[in-house]
Amino acid sequence: MDGKRTERGWRGTPDVWLEAAYDLLVEGGVEAVKVMPLADRLGLSRTSFYWHFQDREALLAGLIDRWKAKNTGNLVARCEAPAATIAEAMLNLIDCWVDPQLFDSRLEFAMRTWALTDRTVEVAMAEADATRIAALTALFRRFGYAETEADTRARTLYLTQVGYIALRSQESFAVRLGRIPAYVLTFSGQAPTEAEVAAFRARHAVRSDG
Template sequence: MDKVAEEAEAKDRGWRGSAALWLEGAHALLIEGGVEAVKIGPLAARLGLSRTSFYWHFADREALLAALVARWRETNTAALVARIDRPAATVTEAVLALFDAWVDAQVFDSAAEFAMRTWALTDPAVEAALAQEDAARIAALTGLFLRHGYPAEEADTRARTVYLTQVGYIALRSEEDFAARMARIPSYALVFTGVAPSAAEVAAFRARHSL
């Protein structure tokens, strides 16, 4: 492709945006107003792009919504499982590494999680996707406890306790003071594992989050 053609193609892409740009805008609308807010017209206006340019990237609104579900799966679940699967010398070190994901919105997007769970209340397909991801996350957490020597039934119960506690925080949109919640981290680790984290593990966690 010669330089003139390359410049023309780049200009063309500019006024059409990109699939990633449209998806990012849709993600913001989903969080702000729920799935009913994710519509092509308002999205185009938000991005300053023409409505017709949307169709260069997505067949229709349903394709965009499917991409939003895929994005959530590939970010929140993947981030969570990656933290769970990290090698750790102790179960408390492993659980504190998991807490990293829930503390850092850049790793685990709680606002998106809430939006997905709200969407699932009115869309059976999203409800099914949510149930599938919940099961995968709980299975990964159960594996964490199994790796650290817990019996199978206890591992499953502890995994559910950890996971459902965090889902509760998200579902209730808890306004708990961040500092207060962070102060409870060692106690949460103790409750979830039955073992108190060491001072060094707590210090490392706090240092990771500049506490």
């Protein structure tokens, strides 16, 4: 614990509790997200939790809001990012699949698992899927694809990524980078230019398998 956490009377912050709850969620599922394990992990008292949250349900609602803002919010933003070609637009979107700061696949897997046993989360997941597919469809429509083709390409792209997440597919970053130009061609019908691929790689140059 750092000095701040051991100060007398320090109760943490809502973000501190949410971050610890996130860790428990992705490690052990929603059943692992309980007040006492959180307090033990943070080295704080159980009563400190209730300074920030009315109850466990309020904390879980905070996790749902965090997931919506990060995964759905960033995916929609990448779909709407400026692009001169559909291939460049695809690469903007694929930023989400290779940068966990934009789209958290571990959180997405945990949320989809949680949705299997919680009707509220199931509804939120269905809404998120619909919002994301609509954004992807709009992306294709922006580049002149007819409605049915735009919808089909959007679903092909999205369901492929959901499959990656559901199967917890593991591949090195180098392998995924090598496949991305072919994915762009598969999803859009247009291959990216060397310059577009180079710009994408430059954005992710700091990533490594380590």
